[in-house]
Amino acid sequence: MKLNSVVFKLGATILFLQLIILIPLGYIILQFILNYSMNQTEQQLVQLSEKYATQVEQIDAPDNLQLLEHLAEMTDTSAVILDPTGEKILQTNWHEDISEEVLANPEIQQLKDGETIVQEYSMSSKTYLKVAQPIIHNGASIGSVVLFSSFGLISDSIHNIIVLVILASLGAVALAIGFTFFISKKLGGPLVAMEKVAKQIAEKKNFSLRVDYQANDEIGSLAQAINHLSETLERYQTNRNEFFSNITHELKTPLTYVKGYANAVRHEMYQSKEERDEFLEIIENESDHISSLLDDLTDLSKVEEGKIDLNKEDINVNKLAEEMLKRSQFRASEKGLNLKLDAPKQPVYLYADKSRLDQVLTNIVENAVRYTEKGHINLRVKEKAKHVQIIVQDTGIGIKQEDIPYLFERFYRVDKSRSRANGGTGLGLAIVKHLVGMHDGTIDVDSELNKGTTITLSFPKEKHTS
Numbered sequence: 001m002k003l004n005s006v007v008f009k010l011g012a013t014i015l016f017l018q019l020i021i022l023i024p025l026g027y028i029i030l031q032f033i034l035n036y037s038m039n040q041t042e043q044q045l046v047q048l049s050e051k052y053a054t055q056v057e058q059i060d061a062p063d064n065l066q067l068l069e070h071l072a073e074m075t076d077t078s079a080v081i082l083d084p085t086g087e088k089i090l091q092t093n094w095h096e097d098i099s100e101e102v103l104a105n106p107e108i109q110q111l112k113d114g115e116t117i118v119q120e121y122s123m124s125s126k127t128y129l130k131v132a133q134p135i136i137h138n139g140a141s142i143g144s145v146v147l148f149s150s151f152g153l154i155s156d157s158i159h160n161i162i163v164l165v166i167l168a169s170l171g172a173v174a175l176a177i178g179f180t181f182f183i184s185k186k187l188g189g190p191l192v193a194m195e196k197v198a199k200q201i202a203e204k205k206n207f208s209l210r211v212d213y214q215a216n217d218e219i220g221s222l223a224q225a226i227n228h229l230s231e232t233l234e235r236y237q238t239n240r241n242e243f244f245s246n247i248t249h250e251l252k253t254p255l256t257y258v259k260g261y262a263n264a265v266r267h268e269m270y271q272s273k274e275e276r277d278e279f280l281e282i283i284e285n286e287s288d289h290i291s292s293l294l295d296d297l298t299d300l301s302k303v304e305e306g307k308i309d310l311n312k313e314d315i316n317v318n319k320l321a322e323e324m325l326k327r328s329q330f331r332a333s334e335k336g337l338n339l340k341l342d343a344p345k346q347p348v349y350l351y352a353d354k355s356r357l358d359q360v361l362t363n364i365v366e367n368a369v370r371y372t373e374k375g376h377i378n379l380r381v382k383e384k385a386k387h388v389q390i391i392v393q394d395t396g397i398g399i400k401q402e403d404i405p406y407l408f409e410r411f412y413r414v415d416k417s418r419s420r421a422n423g424g425t426g427l428g429l430a431i432v433k434h435l436v437g438m439h440d441g442t443i444d445v446d447s448e449l450n451k452g453t454t455i456t457l458s459f460p461k462e463k464h465t466s
């Protein structure tokens with residue numbers, strides 16, 4: 001595990017938090033117990049020495065020593081009996097640290113006056129609690145009993161507490177280490193796996209890789225997001241490859257024609273001047289085809305990447321449709337098709353980009369002309385409460401139901417040879433779909449094979465400002 005890993009940092013933080021709680025807490029408990037025990041010891045010593053003093057009638061009585069030994073044992077103290085001048089009469093459990101001069105003169109006087117002395121007493125860096133009690137018989141002070149407690153019991157319990165705090169700290173360290181390992185398995189494993197997958201995606205472009213981790217938490221969401229990203233990239237890559245192979249294919253066919261016929265003209269492989277002109281016309285048409293393919297590709301890449309800015313204004317749809325039909329009239333008449341506009345008398349307005357809307361209508365009407373052999377093509381403009389509809393209806397070859405869902409895909413052509421013969425590349429409707437979407441509009445196709453096709457465009461009117 002690296003020192004800068006998230007898991008290590010987490011473990012160290014937990015350990016730090018545990019210790020900063022545990023150590024001051026141990027210290028506070030220690031102080032509390034220390035004070036409490038000292039008070040208790042003091043009280044106990046005062047009470048027991050008082051009791052002892054009342055039982056002694058004569059300070060040199062023979063059974064005093066036994067009593068004193070008993071008292072010293074009970075209280076874990078060094079005990080001494082002094083005569084009224086402060087001279088030692090009896091002593092038991094004596095500790096060498098304690099000075100031979102047990103009481104100072106003022107203290108002897110205090111005891112004579114019947115006062116109890118409680119005092120902390122330091123000797124050789126050790127602290128004792130000294131309790132001196134006057135022995136009063138028949139109203140007169142006949143001596144005193146003095147106890148020295150070295151806090152033996154207290155230091156035992158302090159020692160126990162310190163051991164406990166150390167043990168708890170070690171437990172905290174063990175817990176933090178255990179937790180760190182647990183988390184590193186639980187967190188670190190999937191994170192490292194995700195890092196590997198992300199690196200492979202970025203460096204080796206291996207978009208088929210997925211993170212194999214499922215959980216209903218943040219790490220799970222991250223894994224899902226990475227998988228989603230690689231799926232999107234994979235789809236993008238497939239799409240791009242298809243796109244390029246389509247372009248190559250689309251360019252190769254007309255270029256083969258251009259090259260073949262140019263060669264034929266150069267080597268004078270024609271029978272007549274008319275045939276030569278025919279060859280040259282083919283070269284011209286195929287060049288036009290390449291040029292329009294490149295224009296469409298440029299347009300498509302712009303709309304797909306959202307690089308087109310719409311220049312919206314209020315447009316008179318009737319006028320736009322009329323002008324557009326005029327341009328298509330020539331090709332329609334060539335095929336003997338009747339091109340008709342059916343629009344309301346009063347102008348219908350739409351807030352849209354004029355040249356883009358014109359591009360949409362031109363594409364649809366051109367398709368209608370291209371895929372209709374006889375009959376007519378009708379363009380209707382209808383104003384509804386919230387929408388403007390533009391309907392292009394033809395009596396052409398129609399489209400099979402199963403082909404309709406794919407019409408808006410790039411390079412999709414129902415009948416490839418026929419479409420190519422007509423100069424189509426299958427990009428028109430893909431561009432149209434994007435442009436209509438950019439205007440918040442919809443496009444619907446209704447078609448019946450060999451009967452005709454109806455394309456309905458619908459645009460919302462909300463933004464109409466005049």
Ligand SMILES: Nc1ncnc2c1ncn2[C@@H]1O[C@H](COP(=O)(O)OP(=O)(O)OP(=O)(O)O)[C@@H](O)[C@H]1O
Nearest residue numbers: 367368371413414415419424425426427428429453
């Ligand atoms: N009015 C229609 N009648 C019958 N088929 C149609 C009609 N409009 C479109 N199609 C079919 O849908 C396909 C896709 O149309 P789209 O306009 O995208 O491409 P295209 O006309 O072949 O080429 P271009 O990119 O030059 O427009 C056409 O190839 C054609 O098969």
Ligand SMILES: [Mg+2]
Nearest residue numbers: 363367428429
């Ligand atoms: Mg078209």
